[in-house]
Amino acid sequence: MSIRNLDDLLGEGVSGRRVLVRADLNVPLDKQTGDITDDGRIRAVLPTLSALVQAGAKVVVCSHLGRPKGAPDPQFSLRPVAGRLGELLGAPVHFAEDTVGDSARSTVAGLADGQVALLENLRFNKGETSKDDAERGAFADQLAALGDAYVDDAFGAVHRKHASVHDVPARLPHVAGRLVLREVEVLSRLTGDPERPYVVVLGGSKVSDKLAVIEALLPTVDRLLIGGGMCFTFLKAQGHEVGTSLLEAEMVDTCRNLMERAPGKIMLPVDVVAADAFAPDAAHDTVPADGIPSHRLGLDIGPETVAGFAAALSQAKTIFWNGPMGVFEMAAFANGTRGVAEAITKADAFSVVGGGDSAAAVRALGLDESSFGHISTGGGASLEYLEGKTLPGIAALEN
Numbered sequence: 001m002s003i004r005n006l007d008d009l010l011g012e013g014v015s016g017r018r019v020l021v022r023a024d025l026n027v028p029l030d031k032q033t034g035d036i037t038d039d040g041r042i043r044a045v046l047p048t049l050s051a052l053v054q055a056g057a058k059v060v061v062c063s064h065l066g067r068p069k070g071a072p073d074p075q076f077s078l079r080p081v082a083g084r085l086g087e088l089l090g091a092p093v094h095f096a097e098d099t100v101g102d103s104a105r106s107t108v109a110g111l112a113d114g115q116v117a118l119l120e121n122l123r124f125n126k127g128e129t130s131k132d133d134a135e136r137g138a139f140a141d142q143l144a145a146l147g148d149a150y151v152d153d154a155f156g157a158v159h160r161k162h163a164s165v166h167d168v169p170a171r172l173p174h175v176a177g178r179l180v181l182r183e184v185e186v187l188s189r190l191t192g193d194p195e196r197p198y199v200v201v202l203g204g205s206k207v208s209d210k211l212a213v214i215e216a217l218l219p220t221v222d223r224l225l226i227g228g229g230m231c232f233t234f235l236k237a238q239g240h241e242v243g244t245s246l247l248e249a250e251m252v253d254t255c256r257n258l259m260e261r262a263p264g265k266i267m268l269p270v271d272v273v274a275a276d277a278f279a280p281d282a283a284h285d286t287v288p289a290d291g292i293p294s295h296r297l298g299l300d301i302g303p304e305t306v307a308g309f310a311a312a313l314s315q316a317k318t319i320f321w322n323g324p325m326g327v328f329e330m331a332a333f334a335n336g337t338r339g340v341a342e343a344i345t346k347a348d349a350f351s352v353v354g355g356g357d358s359a360a361a362v363r364a365l366g367l368d369e370s371s372f373g374h375i376s377t378g379g380g381a382s383l384e385y386l387e388g389k390t391l392p393g394i395a396a397l398e399n
């Protein structure tokens with residue numbers, strides 16, 4: 001990557017300078033308690049933050065959390081993340097109650113050398129995600145005013161053309177952080193000439209984001225295994241009833257086209273675990289994929305599907321997996337994700353797992369992280385990188 005990195009910035013000296021770090025601290029939260037259920041993304045940014053702290057910078061961290069709608073929403077506050085980040089750094093993290101307002105300005109102004117502040121959720125501001133260049137630019141101006149230099153270490157968000165990712169680097173001296181650098185180095189192994197068979201497994205719930213990626217990836221992969229919330233739009237395209245499962249109705253034709261264009265390449269579930277409700281204690285049964293009752297929703301792939309996917313994975317030499325196979329957060333619907341994850345660890349292949357929830361699933365299910373070649377913090381970001389797209393966050397660092 002021909003872009004400047006953290007070592008270049010450290011080499012210039014950062015003591016006493018305000019360094020704005022864009023991190024991806026979009027961690028999963030327990031829906032009932034609001035507790036952080038997996039702190040992997042916070043840990044992933046520690047090498048960059050610790051290096052800046054040690055070098056005496058005034059470190060100003062910013063991130064999004066979830067998808068609030070451009071205004072403050074307490075359920076998406078980063079306050080709990082500030083607490084956890086402080087524990088991991090071994091020093092308190094000063095939390096600003098807003099992102100670019102009075103609280104942010106006074107918090108940053110009060111930082112001593114080597115101290116860290118975390119700004120409130122970037123997405124509480126309309127300008128962060130706006131499609132209007134001027135609106136995004138105006139927010140980027142305010143954000144950039146809080147730093148003297150900018151580090152992008154938010155690999156999970158480099159595919160977003162958002163103010164903090166795409167517009168701030170145009171306003172400040174900018175470098176890639178340690179995490180972004182490492183992610184790109186590892187993922188580049190999958191873009192050149194991956195050892196074959198190359199098998200990609202896709203699941204999760206960000207269906208419309210990822211359907212677009214499938215189109216681009218299809219010619220380069222040997223097998224595409226589809227589970228999770230993703231599979232129902234494909235099953236519908238095959239003419240099956242999917243009950244009240246997650247469905248992207250306007251994408252059904254696209255899915256049909258994809259299957260017709262690459263016959264035999266896409267593997268879909270042959271059985272699914274269908275439940276009465278989206279709840280941990282919901283009544284559920286394994287049913288054939290063409291027999292989901294109309295009042296039920298698919299929350300996991302079934303055992304026959306796991307066996308089929310495992311057989312395909314056992315042949316692979318390169319594997320990329322993004323998106324849990326089911327609602328793994330609920331024990332009754334975690335078997336598909338566990339089965340596929342175990343099959344990946346057993347394969348004699350270079351394997352990459354990408355995505356906040358997929359990485360969290362690996363840890364929550366107690367799997368040995370070292371049996372994967374790489375666990376990426378970005379799902380959508382790594383998929384778009386593999387697709388060969390110019391990622392707004394990376395392009396901005398190159399300029």
Ligand SMILES: Nc1ncnc2c1ncn2[C@@H]1O[C@H](COP(=O)(O)OP(=O)(O)O)[C@@H](O)[C@H]1O
Pocket residue numbers: 203204205206207227228229230246298299300322323324325326327328329354355356357358359378379380
């Ligand atoms: N069948 C399903 N129905 C609804 N949600 C699902 C289903 N399968 C998986 N999910 C959910 O998908 C979420 C993760 O999706 P996504 O954000 O796309 O993955 P990642 O963060 O790894 O990129 C998990 O919270 C999981 O519960």
Ligand SMILES: O=C(OP(=O)(O)O)[C@H](O)COP(=O)(O)O
Pocket residue numbers: 024026066067156157160206354355356357377378379380381
């Ligand atoms: O969780 C994320 O992406 P991922 O689920 O694709 O890994 C990133 O934090 C980006 O979040 P976004 O998809 O709401 O822009």
